[in-house]
Amino acid sequence: MQTSVLFTARPKPFSPLVSLKAHYNTPSTLKTGESMAAAPKWAQKTITLPPHKRGCHLITPKILKEIEQDLSGFNCGLAHLFLQHTSASLTINENYDSDVRDDTETFLNRVVPEGQSAPWKHTLEGPDDMPAHIKSSMFGCTLTIPITNGKLNMGTWQGIWMCEHRDYATPRKVVVTLNGI
Amino acid sequence: MQTSVLFTARPKPFSPLVSLKAHYNTPSTLKTGESMAAAPKWAQKTITLPPHKRGCHLITPKILKEIEQDLSGFNCGLAHLFLQHTSASLTINENYDSDVRDDTETFLNRVVPEGQSAPWKHTLEGPDDMPAHIKSSMFGCTLTIPITNGKLNMGTWQGIWMCEHRDYATPRKVVVTLNGI
């Protein structure tokens, strides 16, 4: 195994300020051509989502409500969401027609067998448990979204979904980490 | 809900410079044992990919052309790619034999039903639309790749793919965020 490098980021003395070039996402507080200097910031919090029934759920408003104030302090950065569970998932998909969420749940139930015909060994926690683990790895439990001018820079039709794969709803925790300047 | 912590990163006064230990990825401008100090940097841009036909496409050259110059300024960091759409996806896979991309498209079309036999409710935007949403969540719309010595540190055979899941090609936007020192 190679040993690792530890980089401690310290500002170079007298390092010149960087000029911003013209582009669509100049932080709104700066004019093109102006220079900026900012300290990198980190913010981290754990959000507890209330129990959701099995299926796909749009959680953008809930997440935004929790982080909006902190988000507004970042001109440029990344927002990282991490679901601390193995039988639910996070994904980004359509934020408008709820049929898309229903159809996605239909797909997951078709592609991952459940019940008598399923070949699973892990069945102690119920017939929905092993399928839930598989669905969790198919969509994943983590998302990273760009921050631009104090907002999540998603596309017009994109929303954050939490997909609950268990029959019996429980609260779910999401660790949100913001990093940027 | 817990309140969040906001960490403002400021250098500790008199914090010692860190010695680099021997390893494969010492930044090329430093010799083993030398110390370094660098200010963290952020760069962000939106790349518009021209329309691609339905299927999997290798876009590494296109992405590199857009970010190569900025990349070269980072000794160590992360490159984040975010596709702002819900009917296409980003993934990392083989960069050599185009048959791998064709076979992956074949797989996606087998695993996600389309047309008359498909059980979807969301069909207003055409028979390829709901399958496209599902494929987008299967592969995801976001990638994070390590930066080492000014380059994307992918494996020999790895390339960045954009998978277009719609029949009618449209331009696709990717927000690229670079962060590192």
Next chain:
Amino acid sequence: MQTSVLFTARPKPFSPLVSLKAHYNTPSTLKTGESMAAAPKWAQKTITLPPHKRGCHLITPKILKEIEQDLSGFNCGLAHLFLQHTSASLTINENYDSDVRDDTETFLNRVVPEGQSAPWKHTLEGPDDMPAHIKSSMFGCTLTIPITNGKLNMGTWQGIWMCEHRDYATPRKVVVTLNGI
């Protein structure tokens, strides 16, 4: 194409220290209400995993052994893992019952056809090769995990899995990048 913005992060002169509010993840060295200042740090290393047989493997202990010492220096941050291969994958799932890993391997082999009946064009490297590429994109080759108080902030039942999709085991490389304060 828009030009990009390069943000050089420099501390603002006289920027005030931030007060930490009460919450579960106050860095353990600070009391609620105390203020903190810290320089952002980056650490990066490549870990070589020994050959694993085809299937899903829990690698949390192996990864932690390699990064634990560096991790302990971060109060808040992100750990990024990047598998440099296209026929294996990284995912987060159950860390306890090994049946979950076996069942996940069973699922992958059911959903991705292999052998005579499979429709693949890319067959030169063996019948397990094209299925391996597809499985790699299904689960992905990259993970980002929050760091809180010097530890990976995963849920109680979460573990890091490396899924080997090839029949013949080879060593696999994971680039780990730590970033935080």
